[in-house]
Amino acid sequence: NAGVTQTPKFQVLKTGQSMTLQCAQDMNHNSMYWYRQDPGMGLRLIYYSASEGTTDKGEVPNGYNVSRLNKREFSLRLESAAPSQTSVYFCASSELNSQETQYFGPGTRLLVL
Amino acid sequence: AQKVTQAQTEISVVEKEDVTLDCVYETRDTTYYLFWYKQPPSGELVFLIRRNSFDEQNEISGRYSWNFQKSTSSFNFTITASQVVDSAVYFCALTPSSGSARQLTFGSGTQLTVLP
Numbered sequence: 001n002a003g004v005t006q007t008p009k010f011q012v013l014k015t016g017q018s019m020t021l022q023c024a025q026d027m028n029h030n031s032m033y034w035y036r037q038d039p040g041m042g043l044r045l046i047y048y049s050a051s052e053g054t055t056d057k058g059e060v061p062n063g064y065n066v067s068r069l070n071k072r073e074f075s076l077r078l079e080s081a082a083p084s085q086t087s088v089y090f091c092a093s094s095e096l097n098s099q100e101t102q103y104f105g106p107g108t109r110l111l112v113l
Numbered sequence: 114a115q116k117v118t119q120a121q122t123e124i125s126v127v128e129k130e131d132v133t134l135d136c137v138y139e140t141r142d143t144t145y146y147l148f149w150y151k152q153p154p155s156g157e158l159v160f161l162i163r164r165n166s167f168d169e170q171n172e173i174s175g176r177y178s179w180n181f182q183k184s185t186s187s188f189n190f191t192i193t194a195s196q197v198v199d200s201a202v203y204f205c206a207l208t209p210s211s212g213s214a215r216q217l218t219f220g221s222g223t224q225l226t227v228l229p
Contacts, residue, residue: 033216040221041221042117043204043217045217100163101148101163102148104150106157107156107158109156
């Protein structure tokens with residue numbers, strides 16, 4: 001099992017460009033999440049999907065959209081990238097049972113010029 | 114609202130020393146989970162431990178041990194006989210145990226450097 005995979009690993013964008021970050025998990029988890037990690041601030045939740053067909057805003061949703069394509073895949077879209085969105089983006093998944101552990105992908109490093 | 118505080122921004126120790134990473138949390142939930150994650154220089158986030166708020170029994174796993182004290186809202190992590198490979202950023206995190214999805218609230222992390 002690959003666990004949680006993310007593409008691309010690294011991306012450089014110009015201000016105003018758009019892009020989609022892809023995430024897939026093969027653990028049959030119901031819940032998926034997108035976080036961003038900025039220096040000195042830990043990880044902050046952008047959006048999450050409790051189950052297939054549902055999405056909700058997290059702590060920092062502005063400037064982003066998400067799509068839960070199916071149970072395996074959860075994408076994050078930047079419609080018009082801004083330098084403030086330069087960050088490392090992590091996708092995670094979890095199952096709604098007594099364990100509650102979130103497992104993370106390797107991250108996507110995004111630089112917006 | 115939930116909050117996780119890791120007051121130690123950076124810690125540096127010499128190999129074989131013991132080191133404790135502090136974590137203090139705030140939550141209004143009566144039941145919750147606490148986690149420690151490790152982020153080595155390669156950048157991935159590695160799950161280390163999960164603790165249910167009902168379970169205050171402390172645990173030892175090899176060189177790692179955890180001290181959960183609900184009365185002081187603390188969940189500290191100790192590495193015994195540290196090694197260079199323990200050098201990483203360590204994150205403490207909190208999530209409620211009810212609700213439609215488990216949103217993790219992270220602390221800002223503690224950079225641990227173990228010197229040879």
